[in-house]
Amino acid sequence: MKTVAVNTGRSYEIYIEHNILDRAGAYIRPLTKAMRAAVVSDTNVAPIYAERVIKSLQAAGFETSLFVFEAGEGSKRLSTIEKMYAHFFEHNITRTDIGIALGGGVTGDMTGFACASYLRGIDFVQIPTSLLAQVDSSVGGKTGVDLAVGKNLVGAFWQPRLVLIDPETLHTLPSMFFTDGLGEVIKYGCIRSRSLFERLENENARDFIDDIIFECVSIKRDVVENDERDTGERAILNFGHTFGHALEKLGNYTSLTHGEAVSAGAAILTRIAESRGLTEPGTSERLDKLLTKYALPTKADYPLKEIVAATRGDKKSTGKSVSFVFLKNIGECFIQKIDTSDFAGFFGIDNG
Numbered sequence: 567m568k569t570v571a572v573n574t575g576r577s578y579e580i581y582i583e584h585n586i587l588d589r590a591g592a593y594i595r596p597l598t599k600a601m602r603a604a605v606v607s608d609t610n611v612a613p614i615y616a617e618r619v620i621k622s623l624q625a626a627g628f629e630t631s632l633f634v635f636e637a638g639e640g641s642k643r644l645s646t647i648e649k650m651y652a653h654f655f656e657h658n659i660t661r662t663d664i665g666i667a668l669g670g671g672v673t674g675d676m677t678g679f680a681c682a683s684y685l686r687g688i689d690f691v692q693i694p695t696s697l698l699a700q701v702d703s704s705v706g707g708k709t710g711v712d713l714a715v716g717k718n719l720v721g722a723f724w725q726p727r728l729v730l731i732d733p734e735t736l737h738t739l740p741s742m743f744f745t746d747g748l749g750e751v752i753k754y755g756c757i758r759s760r761s762l763f764e765r766l767e768n769e770n771a772r773d774f775i776d777d778i779i780f781e782c783v784s785i786k787r788d789v790v791e792n793d794e795r796d797t798g799e800r801a802i803l804n805f806g807h808t809f810g811h812a813l814e815k816l817g818n819y820t821s822l823t824h825g826e827a828v829s830a831g832a833a834i835l836t837r838i839a840e841s842r843g844l845t846e847p848g849t850s851e852r853l854d855k856l857l858t859k860y861a862l863p864t865k866a867d868y869p870l871k872e873i874v875a876a877t878r879g880d881k882k883s884t885g886k887s888v889s890f891v892f893l894k895n896i897g898e899c900f901i902q903k904i905d906t907s908d909f910a911g912f913f914g915i916d917n918g
């Protein structure tokens with residue numbers, strides 16, 4: 567087993583182990599006095615994995631219940647949270663009981679938010695089953711839901727008590743979502759780990775997925791420990807995301823997956839940064855080549871002018887300026903604010 571300790575306001579461990587689902591109960595038991603464990607999962611993940619997790623929780627002495635919601639981002643809203651609260655109430659979940667998020671990022675974000683707010687806060691455990699959730703969303707304590715007007719607009723910082731990662735679950739993850747998660751993995755290589763980037767270049771990601779998960783989680787841990795509330799350094803995790811969010815928006819959240827949008831966003835921005843002398847020559851070509859190797863896009867179907875205009879509404883923008891994360895080279899990055907009044911000059915587009 568590989569472990570990573572996260573020292574945020576409330577500390578917790580991340581365990582990476584094959585078939586850890588069958589030992590979930592044993593690992594959770596020493597951390598809590600809970601009598602009941604409410605497992606939350608979606609309609610794709612629950613039929614494959616819920617029984618094993620529930621069996622292990624029962625073997626460890628927990629009374630269990632299972633709440634299943636319709637899979638997909640469309641469920642990530644307050645109406646599902648309300649149903650989850652009702653489930654907690656009907657199953658007598660008290661302040662000392664525990665929620666278990668078993669699924670991808672949607673399950674983790676929603677379970678975390680419901681647990682952050684139910685009875686003003688109950689413990690929860692993350693058991694991420696998608697690559698994106700294993701390398702990114704299950705670590706760091708950001709939880710929440712979407713509103714009709716925008717994604718992730720309501721939420722809370724709420725750290726899990728434990729994160730249990732079973733790389734075996736990736737065998738049933740549809741390849742489209744595996745590719746999606748690889749977009750974030752490549753991001754970690756770009757911003758913080760030249761060695762990860764190089765292994766991704768030289769080997770096949772599936773062949774060293776345990777090392778990938780460990781490395782990405784360790785990077786996210788380091789960044790989150792320094793900036794739990796996302797007021798500074800944590801912004802580097804946004805590499806590719808400013809343009810990525812713009813591309814998702816321009817495509818009405820249907821034409822590109824999140825990982826694809828981030829990949830294209832990273833590639834487009836790095837090309838510009840390199841031509842402005844901000845990024846070491848050759849970086850952009852290497853990034854394009856790696857993204858292409860993993861079937862991720864390096865371009866988008868929109869003119870730069872439209873992409874840049876769409877960044878103005880980004881959640882991370884202050885109105886007058888937008889923060890961009892640029893690569894110095896592969897493995898090193900820096901944050902730079904660009905005034906919206908300088909957009910035309912910087913991006914070489916006319917202001918019309």
Ligand SMILES: NC(=O)c1ccc[n+]([C@@H]2O[C@H](COP(=O)([O-])OP(=O)(O)OC[C@H]3O[C@@H](n4cnc5c(N)ncnc54)[C@H](O)[C@@H]3O)[C@@H](O)[C@H]2O)c1
Nearest residue numbers: 610637638670671672673695696698699703708735738739
């Ligand atoms: N909290 C954070 O810090 C953070 C960071 C990044 C992303 N997110 C959020 O994460 C969400 C995206 O996560 P996601 O891509 O995991 O979405 P998801 O939870 O919808 O999972 C993707 C799909 O894969 C299925 N699935 C998951 N694991 C599976 C498995 N092992 N076998 C078969 N099917 C499986 C799901 O049912 C779903 O259809 C977004 O809502 C995003 O906002 C949160």
Ligand SMILES: [Zn+2]
Nearest residue numbers: 750807824828
């Ligand atoms: Zn992302």
